[in-house]
Amino acid sequence: MAILTVEILANARNACEKLGAVDYDKPQINAAFQAVEDLLTSNATKNQINSTIDTATAPKTLSAAQKREIVKAVVLKLADRWT
């Protein structure tokens, strides 16, 4: 588990602020960011994403680096679609 720095948290909070009215306070949103970071970087989540991609691309198997790029692209480009 990587502890998010004050600077990273500030950037994340400012990004959140741009999306609309802020109806949470700083300790709450910091804890939420840390929790999501921990979830997304946990071995269990990584393994699940890994096997999901393997299933989708079978019988071909993508490299770990390719999978990382795909996950980053999903977060960066598709997150706005999530509800």
Added chain:
Amino acid sequence: MATHRIPILGPATLPDASGDVFFEPVTIKATNDFFKGLVLVFNDSGNDDECFGRFHVPQNYVGSANLVVVWTTTAITGDVEWGFAYRAVGGNDTESLDQATAQESLLSGNNDTAPSAVNERMEYVISLTDGNFAAGDDVQFIFSREGADGGDTLAAAVRVYGLYFEYSDA
């Protein structure tokens, strides 16, 4: 005895070098774009961010000195923590205008809670020590958002519309 307020942001106002304090058009964070002009923005940086300035104590000053902060934000929860440090310099050829310390530092406990609705006018008053000021003094100050303090829980930038020196005359 009447109460007066004089604006103390002006040409001598200087944000610190953090990049998290700056003057910005109202229209960037407001939504209606009708009334425009500049506001002093303090980002939610997680650090203590400062703005420097000075003002003149009016000739009819007697006491009841306060600092009044008029501000707002897009956040509707959490507290912002303000800080104010200053030194009043008076006389003619007696005191240095290049001081190294503040006369009074009010850097903690000045918390104001977020507005109940986005962009509502907020007014926060910080009590100053009357005896530190005399008519005709020039006051140099540091006004800050104490973002590193645990009391600053507001997770958004705040916009200062006005900063006033409040006092009463005879």
